[in-house]
Amino acid sequence: MDSSINENIKQIALKAFESMCFMFEMDPDFDGDVAVDTEFTDTAIIRFDGDVNGGMLISGSPELRHAAAVNMLGSDEITDQHMQDACFELANIIGGNIVPLLNQHDGISFIQSPRKATPVEVTGAAFKGFNEEKVLLSLDEGTCEIRVFYI
């Protein structure tokens, strides 16, 4: 893990959640009981190749996925498709901003459209031997895990 890249990924993701979903990081100094849901049932992935190769997986708790769709659409009538679309769009935005951090030779990398991750991608087995950065975000409307694999 590279602490500098890890912190940059966290800041990029927080900015995306704030701007697109009006969600904010829980106060790190808050010492009350917070239920941190890490039972992620759905994971979106984007892959990138070129100067840097790899993928980014984003998993949100059910509460976060619902709230993201509600806040992005401005409607309470949310379907499973809306929640998936919201995760895909967040993956697209966060991934697009992360890739320049990972480019190693001042080159260009190309990003593939987000889609639902396969089990082998979710377990990380598809990225054996890649560097990995893992960020867990605790937001006011749910939790989110971001894993970035790159080589």
Place this chain on the structure above:
Amino acid sequence: MALNVLVVDDSALMRNIIIKVLNLSDIDIAEIFQAAHGQDALEVLNNNWVDLMLLDINMPVMSGLELLDIVRANPETKDLPIIMVSSESQEKRISAIEQKGAGFVHKPFTPELLRDEIQKATGVIHG
């Protein structure tokens, strides 16, 4: 001057967000067209007058960059104001887009940023 705007993005959710921002802004909008990729957008452009196109980059069937090249090569649409709305952050790619005469709004964006870029691209003062 009320604008006819074409929003091109493969994400229906992102099209909704952009349209919501357009409707909440003080920009005078006549009609908003939607397309899910470049090929769809060409159909809209062939059949309608469009004053401004907001265009994603990464899309299936025909990407935003391919569409940008086609539009700029057509004498009837070569001067159409276009703003790319994308999470693309690589400076070389953004620079290549701007050299083709398109504006750029980076995702995530604020409503104010999108409105200001539209004003710059169209030359229409709002508010």
